[in-house]
Amino acid sequence: xxxxxxxxxxxxxxxxxxxxxxxxxxxxxxxxxxxxxxxxxxxxxxxxxxxxxxxxxxxxxxxxxxxxxxxxxxxxxxxxxxxxxxxxxxxxxxxxxxxxxxxxxxxxxxxxxxxxxxxxxxxxxxxxxxxxxxxxxxxxxxxxxxxxxxxxxxxxxxxxxxxxxxxxxxxxxxxxxxxxxxxxxxxxxxxxxxxxxxxxxxxxxxxxxxxxxxxxxxxxxxxxxxxxxxxxxxxxxxxxxxxxxxxxxxxxxxxxxxxxxxxxxxxxxxxxxxxxxxxxxxxxxxxxxxxxxxxxxxxxxxxxxxxxxxxxxxxxxxxxxxxxxxxxxxxxxxxxxxxxxxxxxxxxxxxxxxxxxx
Amino acid sequence: xxxxxxxxxxxxxxxxxxxxxxxxxxxxxxxxxxxxxxxxxxxxxxxxxxxxxxxxxxxxxxxxxxxxxxxxxxxxxxxxxxxxxxxxxxxxxxxxxxxxxxxxxxxxxxxxxxxxxxxxxxxxxxxxxxxxxxxxxxxxxxxxxxxxxxxxxxxxxxxxxxxxxxxxxxxxxxxxxxxxxxxxxxxxxxxxxxxxxxxxxxxxxxxxxxxxxxxxxxxxxxxxxxxxxxxxxxxxxxxxxxxxxxxxxxxxxxxxxxxxxxxxxxxxxxxxxxxxxxxxxxxxxxxxxxxxxxxxxxxxxxxxxxxxxxxxxxxxxxxxxxxxxxxxxxxxxxxxxxxxxxxxxxxxxxxxxxxxxx
DNA sequence: TTGTATGCGTTATCAA
DNA sequence: TTGATAACGCATACAA
Numbered sequence: 001x002x003x004x005x006x007x008x009x010x011x012x013x014x015x016x017x018x019x020x021x022x023x024x025x026x027x028x029x030x031x032x033x034x035x036x037x038x039x040x041x042x043x044x045x046x047x048x049x050x051x052x053x054x055x056x057x058x059x060x061x062x063x064x065x066x067x068x069x070x071x072x073x074x075x076x077x078x079x080x081x082x083x084x085x086x087x088x089x090x091x092x093x094x095x096x097x098x099x100x101x102x103x104x105x106x107x108x109x110x111x112x113x114x115x116x117x118x119x120x121x122x123x124x125x126x127x128x129x130x131x132x133x134x135x136x137x138x139x140x141x142x143x144x145x146x147x148x149x150x151x152x153x154x155x156x157x158x159x160x161x162x163x164x165x166x167x168x169x170x171x172x173x174x175x176x177x178x179x180x181x182x183x184x185x186x187x188x189x190x191x192x193x194x195x196x197x198x199x200x201x202x203x204x205x206x207x208x209x210x211x212x213x214x215x216x217x218x219x220x221x222x223x224x225x226x227x228x229x230x231x232x233x234x235x236x237x238x239x240x241x242x243x244x245x246x247x248x249x250x251x252x253x254x255x256x257x258x259x260x261x262x263x264x265x266x267x268x269x270x271x272x273x274x275x276x277x278x279x280x281x282x283x284x285x286x287x288x289x290x291x292x293x294x295x296x297x298x299x300x301x302x303x304x305x306x307x308x309x310x311x312x313x314x315x316x317x318x319x320x321x322x323x324x325x326x327x328x329x330x331x332x333x334x335x336x337x338x339x340x341x342x343x344x345x346x347x348x349x350x351x352x353x354x355x356x357x358x
Numbered sequence: 359x360x361x362x363x364x365x366x367x368x369x370x371x372x373x374x375x376x377x378x379x380x381x382x383x384x385x386x387x388x389x390x391x392x393x394x395x396x397x398x399x400x401x402x403x404x405x406x407x408x409x410x411x412x413x414x415x416x417x418x419x420x421x422x423x424x425x426x427x428x429x430x431x432x433x434x435x436x437x438x439x440x441x442x443x444x445x446x447x448x449x450x451x452x453x454x455x456x457x458x459x460x461x462x463x464x465x466x467x468x469x470x471x472x473x474x475x476x477x478x479x480x481x482x483x484x485x486x487x488x489x490x491x492x493x494x495x496x497x498x499x500x501x502x503x504x505x506x507x508x509x510x511x512x513x514x515x516x517x518x519x520x521x522x523x524x525x526x527x528x529x530x531x532x533x534x535x536x537x538x539x540x541x542x543x544x545x546x547x548x549x550x551x552x553x554x555x556x557x558x559x560x561x562x563x564x565x566x567x568x569x570x571x572x573x574x575x576x577x578x579x580x581x582x583x584x585x586x587x588x589x590x591x592x593x594x595x596x597x598x599x600x601x602x603x604x605x606x607x608x609x610x611x612x613x614x615x616x617x618x619x620x621x622x623x624x625x626x627x628x629x630x631x632x633x634x635x636x637x638x639x640x641x642x643x644x645x646x647x648x649x650x651x652x653x654x655x656x657x658x659x660x661x662x663x664x665x666x667x668x669x670x671x672x673x674x675x676x677x678x679x680x681x682x683x684x685x686x687x688x689x690x691x692x693x694x695x696x697x698x699x700x701x702x703x704x705x706x707x708x709x710x711x712x713x714x715x716x
Numbered sequence: 717t718t719g720t721a722t723g724c725g726t727t728a729t730c731a732a
Numbered sequence: 733t734t735g736a737t738a739a740c741g742c743a744t745a746c747a748a
Contacts, residue, residue, distance in 0.1 A: 064419035
């Protein structure tokens, strides 16, 4: 008889310890962490408490081995602004690392092609991954969501404008965020404020615009249709919009662009016209992507907490995955996160104005 | 006595099957896949053959569980052009998925701060990951590589210009790639060719410039110092460079920028000056990042096969990790990949020229 | 140099 | 509703 050899430093909390502490068998703990229904409520609570107290995290490797399947979640993207994509990638990568699940990233093209092609892709996707993360604009693509629905893959929309019916969603309050930024500009002393809208196909665009208008109204600042330009979130559209706004007979003293890419474009155009930012023109963006600190001057912008949002999205997805495996149906959740106003150097009081009103 | 219950469809090839086929014990197979030295050469070969024949892939989950550690490799980045970063992320994510290893992405700031801070970060990094992937410009940052060397973490440089001594490297032949692109432009009929250099701190910059000059010389096209502008790979620097080049008394008919960001800037400036790309000016980039197809017209550029390169880099890193664990020393490898010329719409024959010479 | 016997942390199966 | 136990596929310690 040889003596048993311990191979771990026993540093990690395992399921046995939780079971012991909760006074149940380890199988019961397993059932709880996997969301099985057939556990008495009181038992479940005891287990949950033990889990919290010990700060137990299931070991992903052991799970994958025993269950013969790793948690794989797919991140789809399309029309990527590189800045937004890398932000998203960074965030989801973090989240995936925390939960020990695999991230599969795929470009979704031809969502507009619709029909059979989309369904075929969706079937493939259902084989490749247990859940799908949908950033804009994909979360609002009817053919895609229909195809995904068809193959029964759990989805969660991330950073959408509105919650897509039947799909979980993780987002910020775009309307309020735009309201906050606009109010900030007004406080700086701006009265002549321009706005560049985002892609009209994304609900977030309308919300941001709404926030802008309401903030003006709330502050009693007149709204001027001539200072609103259309855009689609791309740098190029920002260029056009900026040309338009800066050619106005009376120039706005500040321009709030619906995302950082377009804000960047505004700065470019302004500089070409020998306008100094922020002395002659304040520029505000939205998203706080990498670019915000790459351009000069650095952008004042609205930060979406992409990393925490991604983590929540992944957690939601994993949860949905488990429930689906047990043939339970899941209620779509709608999680709202707090945005943050990031003040950098692209905004200042307008020329000749003595700063604040408030 | 209960009968054994099989829980898998037995679809996967396991180490036992390989062992059986090779006529050895499973331990020997394990030794081979982990690169232990103490396996007779003939035995190793037999095992390798069995592995190939069965197409055996070790199960990452089982590995991680048994060894109490997942393969974790860190990807460091700094000064990220968002386009390049997302390209890199996409590529390494693919590679990581294939090998079942975890990707940890971190921003490295204050590499220039040097000294103690860098060493502290490096120590932390050594705890977080078994290997580090170093894209430019980090692979050429002396303080960083020194700090990493200090904590004995295996590193591999990806897409560097030159192989850093003592470090494995995965790259393309920048000089030849630039030569090819320049030759392509010459074949289109261009004789007045501008060039925008990259960051002088990165060796790839000099190589690309060299390729440009040599291609001119090889084709007997005169080189004009006035048509060369400095840059640092950023969009902003590209803007300045383009202004400079397009203000020249005699304008170049084509501009070859050392990366896509700067090429994008050239297009912006050209359009602002009412020059049509490619009718009045051809513009070529380098890297084939996402942006290349986002701008209008789409960029003719040089493609670095980032995804395969990342995979190779990860493989190299994992190999080095294993060897290090066994206290074997690893020879640095230098892997060269083939670039590809991507012809899109930003280049055309110059005005009034009848296309080709060749 | 190679092989034997466990152990890793979890889930699936089956019985209570 | 809960529990006991056998996989899961591989690596480590130790023996041969």
